[in-house]
Amino acid sequence: MLKPIRSMKVMIVFFILFLSACQSQKTVPEEPLEQRENSLQPKEVDAVSILLNEIMDQAQNGMTVGSQINVMDSKMEQVKAEWGEPDKLDQSGKGSYATYDEKNFAVGFNESGEIFDVRSYANDLIKLTPDLINDSLGQPDQVRKTNSEEIYVYVLNHLIELKFIIPNNSKAVHHISVYNPERANADKISDEYVLDIKGQSKQLTASAWESMKNWRQQIVAFAKEHENVYINGPNKKQVALTFDDGPDELVTPAIIDILDEHHVKGNFFFVGSNVEAHPDVVKQAYDSGHLVASHSYNHVELTKRSQAEIQTEMKRAGQAIKSVIGKETAILRTPYGETNKQVAEIAKQEGYSIVLWSIDTLDWSQKEASNIINNVMNHVRNGDIILMHSDSEKTETVKALPALIEALQKENFEIVDLETLLNVKAYQ
Structure with missing residues (x-):
């Protein structure tokens, strides 16, 4: 009889130890x-x-x-x-x-x-x-x-x-x-921040200057009413350098080289017929990381053309660019900036944002480099889109560009492409 009693005591002790072990595994309340x-x-x-x-x-x-x-x-x-x-x-x-x-x-x-x-x-x-x-x-x-x-x-x-x-x-x-x-709290690109257009030339007649001022007022008002038409970017310390009418075989490559040397991005609005004549320059611009956009095919005033003619101008220019870089642009600058409701609607249907400008350097009128630089630096504001040209006659633009870039950077402006500035697609 002694052995069973001893065994029972052992079992009781084991059971107590088991319960103690289980209790110790319960979650301990978190310390205050x-x-x-x-x-x-x-x-x-x-x-x-x-x-x-x-x-x-x-x-x-x-x-x-x-x-x-x-x-x-x-x-x-x-x-x-x-x-x-x-x-x-x-x-x-x-x-x-x-x-x-x-x-x-x-x-x-x-x-x-x-x-x-x-x-x-x-x-x-x-x-x-x-x-x-x-x-x-x-x-x-x-x-x-x-x-x-x-x-x-x-x-x-x-x-x-x-x-x-x-x-x-x-x-x-x-x-x-x-x-x-x-x-x-960055400002949106909206009616609240649409800039007026700056830039002067002593070479314009009084009537030409008055006509330009009237056009500027009208196109700014037009842009406020059309969401796919841009005069400038948002109110932040960025600007875009844009170049119309190229490519050519001398001025456009020189501009590309200057932009590359200064590690900034440019925006080229190429004429479709010129793209076909100088595809290697277009490819150089694109391969260097610059934005390639459309300036129509024949550089004609679109507001005086039929719907079919407008569509043809846009499509032919887009196809010419695509044949070189493999992408069709999604940004258009209308020749002379002339834009009306029909042009804006067709551009939207064709997948284009219309991007104009808020500073005109007038490098096509008073061409000297000093006037180009002054037209920018005397007026530059957050979000400005700066108009220059890159056709073969614009040698003074090439001369002005290095000093202009350095002056903008000294004022802490970031020089960016239009896709970055406007938050729009560069290519379709």
Whole structure:
């Protein structure tokens, strides 16, 4: 009888130990936030401080930790080129947000494709609490409160804000944001920012100058009423250099070389018949990264042509360009800028944006280089589209171009192509 009793005692002890083990595997209640912060080891506190300082350092340069996306100069097309299409795309009051789940990032971008917000949802952000943030970075400039969260905002300068988003139910950081308010509020290309057309020439007669002023007023008013007609770009520190009437065998190649030497992009409105005569120059422009667009086939005044003739002018020029670069342009500049409702409607049907200009250098009238430069630098504004020419007679334009580029860059203007400036398709 002794052996069974001993066995029963062993079983009872085993059962008690089993219950104790099971109990120890149950989830232990999470420590209150204050206890969790106080329980951090010195090495952990140091690691959190290092992380916060790194976040601040990166934000000063417009970036978040773990990404090279920059709210000062990055664009959505660059993000897509590196990361592919987003997992989710949402609209917001300021623009759109693209979410990349595997990257733990979301990026906000405006209608021009400019990144204005980079948000990181990295896992280690849960270590950051209000007290730790305050200890490392000091008191925030603002604390914005909503029903669901607090946002600690550090205003680094007028272009960059660093934000820590802290849900009310956790009191630890959910995500961080590096935000550019200027890009977020960038003006759309609209009636609110359509520039008048600048540029003067002493070679024009009084009647010719009066006629030009009247045309300028009329075409600006016309552009405000037609969404596919552009006078200028948005209100930001960018301009576009455009060249009409080429290609030729001397002036256009010289302009391409100058643009390449200065690492800036140009926009060439080529006449279709000239494209057929100088296809190698067209290819040189395109292969160098410049934008190739249409200036009709025969350089005729489209407003005085029939619907069929207008369509033929557009189609023949488009086909001539496509035969050289393999793409049909989606941007048209009407000869002499002459544009009416019929021309605008046909252009839209054919897949074209009509892009005119807001500064006329008048390099076809008062041709000297100094007047070309003065017409730009005395009038240049955010978003200007600058008209020059690249036919064989415009040697003074070639002479003016290097100094003009350098003067614009000295004034901190970014020289871009029209696709970038206007956020329109360059090619169909």
